[in-house]
Amino acid sequence: MFASLPLSDLAARARARALYSGARDHRDVAALLEPYGYDADDYEHGLDLVEDLDDHAADQMREYAEQYAATAKASAALAAVEVLYARHRRLARLRHRRDSAGYRALALAGRIPDSDAGLVAAAGTFYRALTDDPALGDGIRGLTPAAVADGRARVETARVAMDTQARETGEAQIATRLRDDTVARLRAHAAELAGTAKEALADAPQLREALGLMERGS
Numbered sequence: 001m002f003a004s005l006p007l008s009d010l011a012a013r014a015r016a017r018a019l020y021s022g023a024r025d026h027r028d029v030a031a032l033l034e035p036y037g038y039d040a041d042d043y044e045h046g047l048d049l050v051e052d053l054d055d056h057a058a059d060q061m062r063e064y065a066e067q068y069a070a071t072a073k074a075s076a077a078l079a080a081v082e083v084l085y086a087r088h089r090r091l092a093r094l095r096h097r098r099d100s101a102g103y104r105a106l107a108l109a110g111r112i113p114d115s116d117a118g119l120v121a122a123a124g125t126f127y128r129a130l131t132d133d134p135a136l137g138d139g140i141r142g143l144t145p146a147a148v149a150d151g152r153a154r155v156e157t158a159r160v161a162m163d164t165q166a167r168e169t170g171e172a173q174i175a176t177r178l179r180d181d182t183v184a185r186l187r188a189h190a191a192e193l194a195g196t197a198k199e200a201l202a203d204a205p206q207l208r209e210a211l212g213l214m215e216r217g218s
Contacts, residue, residue, distance in 0.1 A: 013050055013057075016190045018212040020046035023193065029207050032200045038193070046193065049186040056179040063172040070168040074161040078116050081154045085123040086112060088143055088151060092126075095140045102136050105129050120158050127151040 023029050024043035089108065096102035103109070107125050130137050130148045137143045194213060201207045 013053055015212050016186060017047065017050045019190055019194060022211040026210050029210060033197060036196050036200055046189055049182065049189060053182045053186055056182050060175040060179045063175040067168040067172040070165040074165040077158040077161040078119065081123050081158045082119055084151055084154055085126060089126065091140050091142055105136055116162060120155055123151065124155045127155060
């Protein structure tokens, strides 16, 4: 049973908790398991594993919620950069023709990069050039100093959001590994106890039921 139960689920953890607490608290069960080398420390260790899994499962859910929120924020920030940068880039191309110094300074050749990092880098180069040399914006309709400042602010917001997303993704992955490791340890420990109890309590079906072990599929 415990070898295949999804112990990250609350119901499965409740069954594991019932197994250990039943073996610990039921005098007859404990007596029948004692010849197999089980004692109170084994049951307390199992209950500690269940509590650890409760904590790690909660942490994993929280970390993934934070990752999803960070991803949504990064997506919105990147979309805001792309919309503004694409418009300003089209306007800049009307003013700075191919092979001109302004065309090269603003990196107007080619298309906007498809990757998020490429987009942010290209937009950062564009707005930084306009900030360092405001004359590049002369004659570009709608590309005022305020518009350039807005573009730079959007790029910085996107950079921060991407960094946060990467950090939250890493933390969510770590939380998942911790949860999965605890699941594996609890599954092995509980499966061994359940299998031993099935043999030790073979002639005592009521005691098996006290541990939550069913007659079939246990």
